[in-house]
Amino acid sequence: MNKDILLPGIKLKKGEVTSKVIVCGDPERAEKISDMLDNKKVLNKSREYWSFYGEYKGVPLTITSHGVGASGAMLAFISLIKGGAKHIIRVGTCGGLKKEVKAGTIVVATAASKEEGVSNIYVPESFPAVADFDVLNALMKSAEDKNVEVFKGIIVTQGAYYSGVMPTNTELQAKAGAIALEMEVAALYTAASMFDVKAGSILSVDGNALDVLDAADECEQDPDLLTKTVDKTIEIALDAIINI
Numbered sequence: 001m002n003k004d005i006l007l008p009g010i011k012l013k014k015g016e017v018t019s020k021v022i023v024c025g026d027p028e029r030a031e032k033i034s035d036m037l038d039n040k041k042v043l044n045k046s047r048e049y050w051s052f053y054g055e056y057k058g059v060p061l062t063i064t065s066h067g068v069g070a071s072g073a074m075l076a077f078i079s080l081i082k083g084g085a086k087h088i089i090r091v092g093t094c095g096g097l098k099k100e101v102k103a104g105t106i107v108v109a110t111a112a113s114k115e116e117g118v119s120n121i122y123v124p125e126s127f128p129a130v131a132d133f134d135v136l137n138a139l140m141k142s143a144e145d146k147n148v149e150v151f152k153g154i155i156v157t158q159g160a161y162y163s164g165v166m167p168t169n170t171e172l173q174a175k176a177g178a179i180a181l182e183m184e185v186a187a188l189y190t191a192a193s194m195f196d197v198k199a200g201s202i203l204s205v206d207g208n209a210l211d212v213l214d215a216a217d218e219c220e221q222d223p224d225l226l227t228k229t230v231d232k233t234i235e236i237a238l239d240a241i242i243n244i
């Protein structure tokens with residue numbers, strides 16, 4: 001690949017992506033993370049894909065937002081990997097699928113059910129979407145060092161936020177043991193697996209996902225609690241990624 005060609009979606013040049021990358025859905029969250037870094041530089045702001053360079057404790061990082069939904073996120077993940085990413089941590093939000101996984105708690109996703117409709121275009125349906133062991137360990141150790149309790153377990157990655165007229169698998173997935181629900185992790189783990197890259201994710205719980213499925217527009221969220229929780233996950237992810 002010509003080094004000057006811009007990677008699709010994220011519109012970065014190949015050499016601009018560091019080997020350690022943090023991704024998140026919200027462009028403003030990407031900007032917030034980059035504000036915590038030294039020598040911050042805006043790399044590009046293209047559609048929902050905002051990318052920043054910065055150094056955390058001397059380690060160069062790329063921070064990129066991937067927007068809402070696995071289809072657009074998959075484009076960002078594969079472009080980042082083609083650009084040089086070797087370790088990727090997603091700092092996201094999710095809904096809980098268990099009573100104790102409630103607003104203000106934190107989830108580390110060990111694996112994700114592929115219900116988002118994109119990863120199965122890339123890999124067989126039976127192929128699992130699983131986090132990298134070293135990334136998981138780094139996230140757990142970083143949380144422990146900061147005395148932050150996290151729930152670790154299997155989550156569901158779904159394609160749609162609202163429910164429609166069709167039944168979904170979410171309640172069955174919860175019965176089977178899934179602890180949370182969000183929209184991009186399965187795509188990240190699938191991309192990482194296809195390209196032999198290490199990925200993990202840490203997610204802030206904003207409420208109960210089964211309530212959201214019933215009445216997403218009526219779901220009550222506590223924005224201050226969510227901001228505080230997301231801030232903790234950012235700190236955990238930054239210390240984890242530099243220690244992998």
Ligand SMILES: O=P(O)(O)O[C@H]1O[C@H](CO)[C@@H](O)[C@H]1O
Nearest residue numbers: 024025026068092093182183
């Ligand atoms: O907070 P982010 O990272 O966007 O993650 C979650 O929030 C969005 C839905 O509100 C989806 O992208 C979902 O995966």
Ligand SMILES: O=c1cc[nH]c(=O)[nH]1
Nearest residue numbers: 093094095182209212
């Ligand atoms: O996809 C998501 C993200 C946050 N909360 C949810 O209920 N679903």
